[in-house]
Amino acid sequence: MMFKNVSDVQERLETAQYIPSREIATVVFLAAATRKPILVEGPAGVGKTELAKAVSRSLNCELIRLQCYEGLDESKALYEWEYAKQLLYTQMVKEKISDILSGAHTLSEAVDKIASQEDAFFSERFIQPRPLLRAISSQEPVVLLIDEVDKSDPEFEAFLLELLSDFQVTIPELGTQRAKNIPFVVLTSNNFRDMSDALKRRCVHIYIDYPGxxxxxxxxxxxxxxxxxxxxxxxxxxxxxxxxxxxxxxxxxxxxxxxxxxxxxxxxxxxxxxxxxxxxxxxxxxxxxxxxxxxxxxxxxxxxx
Ligand SMILES: Nc1ncnc2c1ncn2[C@@H]1O[C@H](COP(=O)(O)OP(=O)(O)O)[C@@H](O)[C@H]1O
Ligand SMILES: [Mg+2]
CATH class of the missing domain: 1.10.8 (Helicase, Ruva Protein; domain 3)
Structure with a gap:
């Protein structure tokens, strides 16, 4: 997932229906070369979101988009256990559960027996992966668009920062997942609030203004x-x-x-x-x-x- 040089970025983005300024093309090139995320700031409607889409088209790889909003948390951004599905499965395997429980004389024995089976219910089968986990666990390189990050809460930003520094997540029940391919990350912000210095340091920063x-x-x-x-x-x-x-x-x-x-x-x-x-x-x-x-x-x- 690499560009040859800045002109190559320029040509490929144009083929993908996006005309970058020289500055934008340079930032995209450097971000790809140094594997750093891009933080794009600027007023609404100047092509911030479209830049990420165009990069994914130009590299011919999937675009995974996380739209940020106030209150967005890890369960919507990273993963969530599918409780309804777990419940449905327990209903369907009721008989099996009775088998397992037979012979348990006390409540705590029963609980122990159930606990010994919990791996079956906290497995990948019952995980609903959200955009960030999908981007990390993808077999192919992807472009990850974290759109309008300024709308998320500062706590979420802190969590993102951690994710963007090591591209791995730990799911207590399943262990640590490390990205097979570091995604090409584009964060956009309409400057609704200032992003932290730490986030800016982690990223290649660009301000897109109205075009010339x-x-x-x-x-x-x-x-x-x-x-x-x-x-x-x-x-x-x-x-x-x-x-x-x-x-x-x-x-x-x-x-x-x-x-x-x-x-x-x-x-x-x-x-x-x-x-x-x-x-x-x-x-x-x-x-x-x-x-x-x-x-x-x-x-x-x-x-x-
Ligand atoms: N450099 C560009 N080349 C081609 N189209 C562009 C460019 N910049 C903006 N656009 C177009 O302008 C519109 C708004 O862009 P968008 O990415 O949605 O803005 P933002 O995310 O900054 O609010 C889109 O239709 C996009 O295709
Ligand atoms: Mg946008």
Missing amino acids: RDLEIRIVKLKIPGIRDRLAEQLVDAIRSIRRLDLKKKPCISETLDWARSLIALNIDELSPDILFETLNMICKYRGDSEMVHRELKSILPHAV
């Missing part, structure tokens, strides 16, 4: 083949001016792409103030933001006004 003009135009052309060059440029320029306004929610790359698709669907090949206002719902998600765009039309479409 040329990069965004290339992304639009890649994702919407057939769009006219001129329209792609107009739309990216307009989006960039809108981002400069003091909005509650700045439009991200997803909005640029949605907007481009809408204009194509409407058969429009030239951006005008009327068209901008008619399709503004694709870009602005708050009424105040739309109003500001109306007021600032002159700075958004300087040639059209």
Whole structure:
């Protein structure tokens, strides 16, 4: 699971429908070479999640995703015993259990006899592996996406840190599982809260900001083949001016792409103030933001006004 060099990363990600800046390609290369996780920070919709997906496509390996949220704990992230299944099995093997218990005279003898059989119920058969355990126990190399890690609690972050330092987990009943292949790990964060220094130290860090003009135009052309060059440029320029306004929610790359698709669907090949206002719902998600765009039309479409 290796890239030859930075240009190789760049080419392979592009083939996987992701256009990386040189900085992103370099970080991916170094992370793969040093087997360190990548911690990607930045505003919503700049391609953080997509980067992990694209890396998995470019390496042709499975993507295992752990979506983080407040309250996420080990039982949902690592593994859980399947109590319902264990219970069902005990029901079905009732007779066998009576056999085992026969001859036990006291309650404690019975408990001892049952205890001697507990391996049968605490075996891999009754484990529900969650994303982290799946990533560690996979026979093939995988890309592990730990998405929006800033939404998880600090205790969970501490647990992750441990996992990311030795890629092994100990399940008391089953022993220690060590990763056969160290996964390529991508953690993303929208900076909802700061990640600990310890986590940052463990990772190769990158901040992805809104793309530069040329990069965004290339992304639009890649994702919407057939769009006219001129329209792609107009739309990216307009989006960039809108981002400069003091909005509650700045439009991200997803909005640029949605907007481009809408204009194509409407058969429009030239951006005008009327068209901008008619399709503004694709870009602005708050009424105040739309109003500001109306007021600032002159700075958004300087040639059209
Ligand atoms: N460099 C890029 N190349 C191609 N598509 C991109 C790029 N950056 C972002 N996108 C597109 O932008 C959209 C939003 O990306 P996403 O990864 O969901 O954002 P985030 O996880 O940062 O909120 C996706 O449709 C993705 O395909
Ligand atoms: Mg995301």
